[in-house]
Amino acid sequence: MEDITNSFANYFEPTCALVFYQCKTGFNNTYVEYFDMENGVPINPHPLSVNEGKRLAKALQVDEENLNLLKSDGIVNNNLLSFDAKSSKIVWYTKAQFRELFFNKNLGIKSGKAHTPPMVWIADRETLKVFALSTSRKPTINTPLYNAPYFNVYVDGSVCMGTVDISTVETGSVDELMKLWENYFFNSYFSHLMSDHNPVKGNCVMMWENLIDNGKFFPTAMLVKTSKKLNDILL
Known part of the structure; x- marks a missing residue:
């Protein structure tokens, strides 16, 4: 028997994690810490870099043209x-x-x-x-x-x-x-x-x-x- 489970769907694995820190002294300063993920475990914490921020922004970008795509109501x-x-x-x-x-x-x-x-x-x-x-x-x-x-x-x-x-x-x-x-x-x-x-x-x-x-x-x-x-x- 051949296991073909992996061909049924795309699986998403965690690649990074962000932790947001905010100052409660009234200055509303925010610090973002970036973690790499290894086998689901966060490692290598460090301040979010400019390049990492750009990659995140690109990944979250939504194509406005796709927001109003024509679709069928059913059959x-x-x-x-x-x-x-x-x-x-x-x-x-x-x-x-x-x-x-x-x-x-x-x-x-x-x-x-x-x-x-x-x-x-x-x-x-x-x-x-x-x-x-x-x-x-x-x-x-x-x-x-x-x-x-x-x-x-x-x-x-x-x-x-x-x-x-x-x-x-x-x-x-x-x-x-x-x-x-x-x-x-x-x-x-x-x-x-x-x-x-x-x-x-x-x-x-x-x-x-x-x-x-x-x-x-x-x-x-x-x-x-x-x-x-x-x-x-x-x-």
């Missing part, structure tokens, strides 16, 4: 496709569904509930990109992406949030960040096409006018296919 949601904790970038998809949409009055489209296509979302704490899918099946790496058929979206999928106050900096949860971006996107007012980019085959205004409050499914035949597949945007 990862089935619609999450990819996420990078350090960069806070996530990719997920949503199925076709009815959503409440808001339009700027200058478009001449009344706000209301309409059926929206399946979507792929790419976001970090500051930016959002969206694409559409032709079916609600979970996409694979070879699934083609379509232009998101909305106003305020550039040809590369980037979303112009206008004057919407985005507050995701303190968000540490993957699920919460996903929900925040979906709410920001659909609870803001769609106002105009970006740089003459028409995201659908036909008239975008008329399409949404026909979909608002009539219960019809989104016409996927009007989606415009991009040159990208899901694999091109995964992290």
